Amino acid sequence: MRMKTILFAFCNLMIIQQAYADSDLLMTSDKPFVISYPDTPLPVEKTAAEELSKYINLSTGARTEIINESKLQKKDAADAYIGQCNYTKGQDFYVNKFKQEGFNIAVNNGRLFIYGDDSKGDAFSQSTRTGTLFGVYDFLEKELGIAWIWPGKSGEDVPAVKELHIKSFSRIDFPKYCIRSVMINEGAELKYWLKKMKLSWVPGAWFGHSWDSYVFKTGMDKEHPEWLALRNGERRKPHCCTANKEFRDYMVDRCLNSPGNKGKSIVSISPSDGYGFCECEKCHALDPQGTDYKTSIPNLSNRHWDYANYIAREVKKKNPDLNIGMFAYTAYAKPPTNIDKFEDNLYISFTFSAGYFVKPEMKEDIYKRIDEWKSKGIKIVGREYWGMHYWLELPYVFTAQIKDSMPYLYKRGLVAMYGEAHSNFATQGPVYYLVAHMMWDPETNADKVMERYYKAFGPASEYIRNYYDTFEKAIIENQGKIESFAYLGLINSWPEIFPEKTIAKAGEFLKKAEDAVKGNPVYEERVKCIGIGYEYTKVMIELLAVYRKLGRAGVPLWCFGYQGALAEASHYKLAEMPEAWKEFWSKHPDEPLDKSEKIKLLKRALELGNAREKIIYGQDGLPAISKGMYEYTLKTGMRPWHRTVKEELAKEGIKAE
Ligand SMILES: [Zn+2]
Structure with a gap:
């Protein structure tokens, strides 16, 4: 009743x-x-x-x-x-x-x-x-x-x-974050979409590698060779001696007076990219006792953060409104042990990727580090990799990690966020859509955001969701097979991350999606965009597996074998092969192939490489797969895989079309 x-x-x-x-x-x-x-x-x-x-x-x-x-x-x-x-x-x-x-x-x-x-x-x-x-x-x-x-x-x-x-x-x-930026620089329509996602970069703030503009382009390196890093007894670029007081004071002056810093609220003092850190006594004296300089990335946080804290303190004396920004990156990614409290005008750009959190130990490590930084009173800006070139435009989808980490990081005191991405909406679209919404409000209901995303595929929405879930689940299931997230480790792991059965299963969902939208041109076009990403993924995964076999059989494909490593070292005129490469290739020795098998694989690599190009240049105006990185490799001669295959075929007297 x-x-x-x-x-x-x-x-x-x-x-x-x-x-x-x-x-x-x-x-x-x-x-x-x-x-x-x-x-x-x-x-x-x-x-x-x-x-x-x-x-x-x-x-x-x-x-x-x-x-x-x-x-x-x-x-x-x-x-x-x-x-x-x-x-x-x-x-x-x-x-x-x-x-x-x-x-x-x-x-x-x-x-x-x-x-x-x-x-x-x-x-x-x-x-x-x-x-x-x-x-x-x-x-x-x-x-x-x-x-x-x-x-x-x-x-x-x-x-x-x-x-x-x-x-x-x-x-x-x-917005809960004062900087919210998905950094894509391709496509005429992009700026309109970024606004609709309520993204922006309003504060005048930069965190990029700064010495190029302050020191090398101004000729100060010629005037003051003693400011450069001491390497094997010589003063050399791209690093500087961060313990040199005169250099530090020059940096203070540049922060305050460099024309490029006018009107900015956070200005960068980040070191150059790459390795080659100073070996002088003053620098060594700042490093913790027993620092192992032989490892590929030694922990040189103390000297770098001492440099940063000094500059922040001196800048504050002259301009209390100006903030200093620096990457927490490679050899200085860990919090220093020689500083208890940072100056309150120092911001770190904290580099990480929620994409790595599929490995629980990596998530634990990053969370721990964020807590350590936070306890020293530094202001943290998250610097992410949502669709970076390491993923090779493949569907490295990690919405579950984003959903889980965004509210956590916000509660741990992140104040802003930005990250690398490409115009590859067919493969990374769900990731970009989700992070955009969660940067505005990290505590928003992520499931609802994704529900709305998939609803845009009309009668195919569940199939498209299953399609992406297939890739996302495969990454989690196979995370143990990802050797590392460094380029070499990752690029040699793709055929294990997305095995044939994953590609086949995703293909089945895509087929169902295509059938479900037949006769509706709006949904057809959206599913077509996803389909371009699928064709690309299928081609690339097979191609990477073929490159790997050829690379291990002595074809000089960069990143796929010892001969490739030699070719790369020679291209960059490296005096010696980096330790990390040597170590990787000692674990992955050559696996020779007989000649007929090698030729068969070279021919297949040619076909697949051509197919890859055809997909990249034939997207009917849809923002499916980025052209940017591929064109960059062509322009710079970096990782010239397709060219190497053609050259190898030519050596065998086979003309490559
Ligand atoms: Zn030094």
Whole structure:
């Protein structure tokens, strides 16, 4: 009896909730929708109004109109007020203080108000504050259900809305990280997508390798050879002697006065990339006793962080508002043991990848290190690798690791995040979509974000989810077979990470997806994009396995055998092969092949290498696989695998087409 009463009450409530009030915001196809913005709008306010207009029209079919506020017949005549309109400023809910890039979305008396923290400048620039535009995209995403799963029209999923009633509400939101950047630099549509993902790099901050611009390009290395690292008795680039006081003071001056640092809030003092650290007495004296300089990456944190802390302290004396940034990287990735508390104007760019967390010991190690850094009072900026070139555009999908680590890292005090990525949305798309959403709010519901992503494939959504899950599960299952995440270890592990059965299973899901969307051109195109990624993956995994066999049989393919290592060392004019390479190849000795087998494999490598090129250059404008890294290798002569195969065939008197 009681149950019935509750049920009855519940049903009534449902009915009440469905009733529409006059104070609801109404959107429907036959009611024109009038959008107003200030008379002299900022570019971001104008763009925000135009974007709202465009997507309301696409979604509901309503005719939309944008009118300057002073041209409205009555001041309350518009359906939506975008940016700092006078009418908005007169509302009870109006606030004018926002956190950086924050916004307010309000529905009140049947009208929509969106405004936020904006600055002058191009609305689609990553460095412009565009709170109002973020508010518009947030509204379109949450209230109209729109998703932008990748750049360009094909990634835009706009559900048709017949009639929409939105009750009064007011929602203030702001990004939890002050830098949120997925660093892709390919594709004309990219900047529009980055905005829709509410990504930005507003603070003037840089963490890059800095000595090139401060020291080498200015000729200071010639003037002060004693500032360079001492190597085998000689002063040599690319590293400097971080213990040299004169050099340190020069760096302080550059932080404060270098024209490139003007207006910046965080300026970099990061050492150069690569190895060749100083061997002078002063530097050695700062290293912990018993440091093993023979290992491939010695722990030289103490000397490097002593350098960083000194510069931060001296800079602060002259400009308390200027912050110093440095990578925590390679030989100085670990927290130092000779500093208890860092200067409060020192930021580290902490390099890691949640992609490595498939190995539990690596996750534990990174988490421990973050805690150690944090305990020394340093400010941590996460520097990620979401789709970097080590993955070779393959579907190295790790959404479970992102879902798990993002809220954790946020709670551990990360203040910003950025990471490498490529325009390879067919293989890494789910990763990019998820991290973009979780950088805005690391504690958002990741499952819901992914649900929305897959919904964009309509009747194929479950198949596409299963398709990516197949790769993600394979990575977790086979993580023990990934020798290491260093380039050599990883590139020689791909055929084990994605064995044939994984490729076949993913192919079955893709086939089902293709069948499910037949006759619907919008979904067909989206699935086609995924299909390009699949063809590429299939070709690459076989190709890498063939390269590995050939490399071990003495074909000089870089990274695939000892002869390849020699070829690479010779290309870079290395005096000696790096220890890490020697060690790797001593564990993986040559495995000779008989001549006919070798020729057969070379021919197959040629076919597959050609197929790879054909896929990369034939994507019909879809952002499936990045061209960038492949073109870079062609331009620089780095890892010239395809060329090596052709040359080897030529040696056998076989003409390569
Ligand atoms: Zn030194």
